[in-house]
Amino acid sequence: MRWVFMTLVLVNVAFYLWVTGHSAQNSFAYDPPAPSVNEGSMELLHESEARRSSRVSTDCLRIGPFATEETYTQGSRLLVNKGYGFTRNVVSARELRTFRVFAGPFKSTVEMDATDKKLQKLGLEHYTQQDKGGKILSIRIFSQGEEAGRFVTELIAQGLEADVRPEARTLGPLRWLEVSDVVTEERRQALAALDWADALVRLAAVPCGVRL
Numbered sequence: 001m002r003w004v005f006m007t008l009v010l011v012n013v014a015f016y017l018w019v020t021g022h023s024a025q026n027s028f029a030y031d032p033p034a035p036s037v038n039e040g041s042m043e044l045l046h047e048s049e050a051r052r053s054s055r056v057s058t059d060c061l062r063i064g065p066f067a068t069e070e071t072y073t074q075g076s077r078l079l080v081n082k083g084y085g086f087t088r089n090v091v092s093a094r095e096l097r098t099f100r101v102f103a104g105p106f107k108s109t110v111e112m113d114a115t116d117k118k119l120q121k122l123g124l125e126h127y128t129q130q131d132k133g134g135k136i137l138s139i140r141i142f143s144q145g146e147e148a149g150r151f152v153t154e155l156i157a158q159g160l161e162a163d164v165r166p167e168a169r170t171l172g173p174l175r176w177l178e179v180s181d182v183v184t185e186e187r188r189q190a191l192a193a194l195d196w197a198d199a200l201v202r203l204a205a206v207p208c209g210v211r212l
Contacts, residue, residue, distance in 0.1 A: 060208040061188060064089075064176035064201055071198040072175040078194060079177060086179045093172040098141050099148035101155070101164050105134030112137065118160050141167075180208055 066072035079086050103119070103126075106112040112128075115137060119126050126139045139155075139162065142148035148164045155162040179191065192203050 059180065060206050061179045061191060062176055062204050062206045063179065063191070063196070064174070066175040066177075066196075066198050067200045068198070069175070071196070071201075072177075075177055075196055075198070075201070078196070079179065082194075084179050084191075086177050089176040089178055091172055091174040091176075093170055095168055096171040097166060097168050098143060099145050099164055100141050100167050101139045101148050101151055101162055102129075102136045103139065103160065103162050104136035105131055106136075107134075115160065122155075122158065122160070178206075178208075 063075065064072075066075055076086070076088065103115045104112065106115070112135060116126075119137065119139065124139055126137045129136050129138045140148075140151065142151065142164075145164075145166065152162050152164050188203065188205065
């Protein structure tokens, strides 16, 4: 009778494991992952998204800045004569505050030459400028005072006496022309070949409607 009892026990255990195992497998319901292919166009979805994100409208060509009102008018007339549609964009004059990092003024030419050699050794571009206290070596111009201060600290740590001062200068007015119907490289090259009679003028492909 013992072996009959053991057989029944084993059968019950096997049945219990089968039931619980079957229930466990069915209890984890999940949604199948979304397909990675756009069935409509047979295109990988991540490729489609990347293409949309990288698609930037650069159908406009910005011409300028023009230094004077005269060259600005001449440039406008040139586009009219060539049959191009364009818009005018003028940024009013504004005061720009900057921070100049410099060395000097120097008491002698020997002192200035020594500082010049230090700057060359550090690989820093600079130029001589006449200041009210004498000649200085202008090293770099920053838009933020904190950045200029950190740069001066770095120079002093390398054995170079330097200082920083705020400066204000008037920027502009800036005059630009934006051609909206230039969509081919051939047309861009044709416009670049025109004589704009202004040394400041450059041509750049930009998204249409972007304000300066």
